[in-house]
Amino acid sequence: MRYLVCIKQTPDTAELPKISPEEAASGKLSVNLVVNPWDEHAIEAGLQLMENYGGTTGAVTVGEEGAIDALRSALAMGCKDATLVKHDDEIDAWGVAELLAAAVRHDGDVDVVLTGQMTVDGNSGAVPVALARKLGWPVLTGVAKVVELTDDSITVERVVGQARLTVKAPTPVVVSVIKEIGEPRYPTFINIRKAARVKIPELTAEELGVDVPAPVVHMSNFRKPPARDAHVKLFEGTPQEAAAALIDALLEEKVL
Amino acid sequence: MDFQLADEHRMLQEMIRDFVEKEVKPRAAEVDREHKFPREAIEKMGPLGLLGLNIPEEWGGAGSDTLATAILYEELGRGCGSTALTVEAHLSLGSAAINLFGSDMLKEKFLTRLATGEILGALSLTEPGAGSDLKGGVRTKAEKVGNEWIINGSKMWTTNASVAGVIVFLVRTDPAGGSRSLSMIAVPTDTPGLIIHPAERKMGLHGCKTHAVTLEDVRVPLEYLVGEEGRGLHQALAVLDGGRVGIGALSVGLAQAAFEEAVKYAKEREAFGGPIANLQAIQFKLADMSTMIEVARWAIYRAAWLKDQGLPYSQAAAQAKLFATEMADKVCFEAIQIHGGYGYSAEFPVERIYRDNRLMLIGEGTSEINRLVIARHVLRN
Numbered sequence: 001m002r003y004l005v006c007i008k009q010t011p012d013t014a015e016l017p018k019i020s021p022e023e024a025a026s027g028k029l030s031v032n033l034v035v036n037p038w039d040e041h042a043i044e045a046g047l048q049l050m051e052n053y054g055g056t057t058g059a060v061t062v063g064e065e066g067a068i069d070a071l072r073s074a075l076a077m078g079c080k081d082a083t084l085v086k087h088d089d090e091i092d093a094w095g096v097a098e099l100l101a102a103a104v105r106h107d108g109d110v111d112v113v114l115t116g117q118m119t120v121d122g123n124s125g126a127v128p129v130a131l132a133r134k135l136g137w138p139v140l141t142g143v144a145k146v147v148e149l150t151d152d153s154i155t156v157e158r159v160v161g162q163a164r165l166t167v168k169a170p171t172p173v174v175v176s177v178i179k180e181i182g183e184p185r186y187p188t189f190i191n192i193r194k195a196a197r198v199k200i201p202e203l204t205a206e207e208l209g210v211d212v213p214a215p216v217v218h219m220s221n222f223r224k225p226p227a228r229d230a231h232v233k234l235f236e237g238t239p240q241e242a243a244a245a246l247i248d249a250l251l252e253e254k255v256l
Numbered sequence: 257m258d259f260q261l262a263d264e265h266r267m268l269q270e271m272i273r274d275f276v277e278k279e280v281k282p283r284a285a286e287v288d289r290e291h292k293f294p295r296e297a298i299e300k301m302g303p304l305g306l307l308g309l310n311i312p313e314e315w316g317g318a319g320s321d322t323l324a325t326a327i328l329y330e331e332l333g334r335g336c337g338s339t340a341l342t343v344e345a346h347l348s349l350g351s352a353a354i355n356l357f358g359s360d361m362l363k364e365k366f367l368t369r370l371a372t373g374e375i376l377g378a379l380s381l382t383e384p385g386a387g388s389d390l391k392g393g394v395r396t397k398a399e400k401v402g403n404e405w406i407i408n409g410s411k412m413w414t415t416n417a418s419v420a421g422v423i424v425f426l427v428r429t430d431p432a433g434g435s436r437s438l439s440m441i442a443v444p445t446d447t448p449g450l451i452i453h454p455a456e457r458k459m460g461l462h463g464c465k466t467h468a469v470t471l472e473d474v475r476v477p478l479e480y481l482v483g484e485e486g487r488g489l490h491q492a493l494a495v496l497d498g499g500r501v502g503i504g505a506l507s508v509g510l511a512q513a514a515f516e517e518a519v520k521y522a523k524e525r526e527a528f529g530g531p532i533a534n535l536q537a538i539q540f541k542l543a544d545m546s547t548m549i550e551v552a553r554w555a556i557y558r559a560a561w562l563k564d565q566g567l568p569y570s571q572a573a574a575q576a577k578l579f580a581t582e583m584a585d586k587v588c589f590e591a592i593q594i595h596g597g598y599g600y601s602a603e604f605p606v607e608r609i610y611r612d613n614r615l616m617l618i619g620e621g622t623s624e625i626n627r628l629v630i631a632r633h634v635l636r637n
Contacts, residue, residue, distance in 0.1 A: 072267065073267075193320070
């Protein structure tokens with residue numbers, strides 16, 4: 001069995017609020033970059049498949065040279081190999097899917113492609129679906145658990161609202177997972193050492209033999225919500241007086 | 257010169273920081289308040305390779321270096337002093353003694369299990385009448401009878417004794433005295449006659465268990481001698497040289513934690529019409545704190561680097577430990593000043609960090625002993 005996890009390097013969620021619209025538009029971010037937190041769950045899912053059903057799990061990303069760090073993190077968690085699909089120009093979900101699909105074909109006989117449900121920066125959630133479309137494979141989204149994997153099929157539990165659906169699909173397949181699939185494991189030191197030393201292969205669109213489609217979706221505006229005007233009000237007096245004043249204030253604010 | 261961590265060390269630092277944020281720091285207040293041994297976090301560190309970080313791979317460790325352990329203790333110290341000291345005493349004292357001087361048989365028997373965290377290690381040097389003066393003070397004696405050592409005596413301040421699987425004791429094997437009269441012997445903690453007394457009541461580090469230990473006719477095979485007979489004192493001092501880097505690193509982590517708390521508080525607390533971080537009196541404190549932490553961190557990294565290069569590092573380790581531990585004392589003091597009355601309250605972490613750091617100026621060589629070590633080097637040259 002061969003599992004390939006598609007990951008993206010994104011800003012640390014704690015640092016997202018620091019990014020200005022101008023910085024986002026330029027594409028050059030000066031914040032700490034990490035593996036997209038949703039994708040860490042996809043890596044975990046890939047490692048669980050490897051442990052439960054044998055085979056190897058690899059990681060792949062589309063990005064600039066610096067995205068190597070995200071791949072090293074995937075290796076440190078336990079992925080067996082990693083590939084950078086190098087791409088520096090503006091790209092949208094459709095373009096990313098084109099490159100990832102080529103990388104999957106280049107990889108060979110992949111049984112399961114895994115992704116997180118979305119990225120914390122783009123938030124489109126479109127890549128897994130677009131990727132499946134490009135590959136001509138079925139796609140299973142919102143996957144919380146892999147029930148069974150056989151030579152030619154996969155059975156999973158999908159979370160739909162409050163309900164759980166058990167569905168089966170033929171492989172090869174694209175699976176996008178949600179948090180419930182499992183807490184991402186910590187890297188072990190042995191894997192960190194291997195990850196730090198390994199040379200990570202790089203591929204370009206040219207080497208993969210694809211023309212990256214020009215972005216069809218462009219960001220035309222990026223507004224951040226205005227800072228909230230929070231203030232604290234202390235009510236003086238006896239507990240009874242303070243409570244009465246608090247109730248009045250809550251009624252006035254239409255909270256009650 | 258290169259002042260950047262290599263990928264391996266940087267990734268290790270990120271991993272430990274993440275682990276500490278999730279598994280160690282959130283429990284630090286409880287560990288202190290309830291005097292609770294942080295078992296859960298320690299057990300999770302074994303499979304990650306952290307409990308055998310600098311133990312060679314052939315003995316089941318991760319085969320990394322002193323710099324990696326310094327990063328480990330610093331990051332653990334940033335989250336919880338008790339957890340950090342437990343790991344430091346396991347790795348840089350108990351395990352280090354066997355790793356540096358033990359026979360292959362002892363390594364096979366103990367080091368392989370210490371490396372994975374299956375058991376924890378401890379080193380027992382101090383006695384009721386022997387602290388800094390080990391040479392003249394150690395009275396615990398081991399006698400050869402047949403193919404066994406029979407050990408009798410009392411030890412103090414043995415960190416990890418109640419949670420360890422093996423303790424390495426410094427004992428007198430030659431009643432004649434002198435610098436070649438001491439030896440190290442490994443004793444499994446389930447050996448009959450080994451009595452581990454209740455945990456000491458301490459000013460800080462409440463989750464890290466420190467005990468008095470009594471040995472009454474404790475019998476172990478002669479092969480449990482660690483290193484050479486008569487070389488115990490030299491071996492102990494060599495282990496302590498390495499331990500100093502660890503304790504210094506731990507203090508850097510504690511200071512970093514106190515500093516971060518102080519910055520956070522200074523930005524939140526308002527007085528005289530704005531956050532107190534706007535006041536120069538507070539800014540000067542923060543500037544001094546961050547400067548001292550940075551200097552200490554590099555002194556520790558340098559001592560670790562010297563050791564890893566196989567260069568003499570005893571003076572550098574003593575200097576780094578002395579500076580880092582006393583620096584952390586000052587940083588914690590100022591962090592409490594910045595917090596005002598709240599700094600003295602157990603509701604805020606700085607008072608715990610202050611208490612936890614206080615030991616670092618005493619354990620594994622007091623500030624005074626470190627000054628002696630440094631002075632000897634300075635005068636010899």
